[in-house]
């Protein structure tokens with residue numbers, strides 16, 4: 001049975017911070033973060049015991065990091081989309097650019113040619129095989145891509161033995177794909193659109209972080225927590241815990257305060273009030289201290 005790591009273990013997972021710019025050190029302390037709660041019986045960690053990935057373990061994997069010639073994150077929509085069911089691509093690319101501090105580009109919508117399709121026996125709905133979509137994405141990945149992420153409104157499955165999957169990433173191909181099919185709220189309207197956007201942002205950031213070598217998180221309530229069901233991913237925050245923030249910062253090399261400011265502008269425009277509040281508090285905490293180098 002999974003036991004949430006104690007404070008000393010969490011601090012150890014972040015690793016020593018002496019020598020880092022003061023603003024980054026403050027961004028990596030525990031203020032504003034909740035420790036990982038004990039999982040419920042149907043939650044991810046109850047069925048998929050994972051050890052977690054410390055910052056040191058991340059470095060030991062020699063994760064791919066975007067080199068100066070590969071600073072573009074491509075979003076590849078797979079269509080066609082039904083009227084009124086188009087994913088919010090402009091907002092998603094703005095979010096991705098702010099979250100990863102990279103350029104984000106939306107490619108023209110592509111058809112799913114040559115992809116294996118089955119009908120799910122429980123839902124009666126078609127499902128696309130992720131392996132085939134990942135192969136398509138690897139073929140289409142433009143030069144200069146840090147990675148390419150496919151977005152579809154069709155449901156996905158990773159293997160005939162599985163019922164469905166929210167998304168899948170292939171770090172080797174620097175390609176990931178995810179579906180918004182199971183994220184559509186029951187009813188239409190502005191609240192539903194905002195919920196869909198939040199879910200889409202979360203899965204985009206989660207899957208893309210996997211592409212950069214960041215594994216599931218067991219230390220804090222974190223965007224990188226695994227999830228078994230929608231309620232579990234809905235309570236997950238839209239931001240990274242100190243352990244995973246450190247990994248992303250190391251990989252991309254952004255200024256933490258500048259990144260949080262950009263994310264706050266996006267969260268305000270998107271109407272994510274709780275996230276805007278959280279980012280404002282983090283910025284206050286970071287900027288009380290001398291600016292980072």
Ligand SMILES: [Zn+2]
Pocket residue numbers: 206210216225226
């Ligand atoms: Zn994951």
Ligand SMILES: [Zn+2]
Pocket residue numbers: 217218219220221222223224225240241242243244
């Ligand atoms: Zn984390």
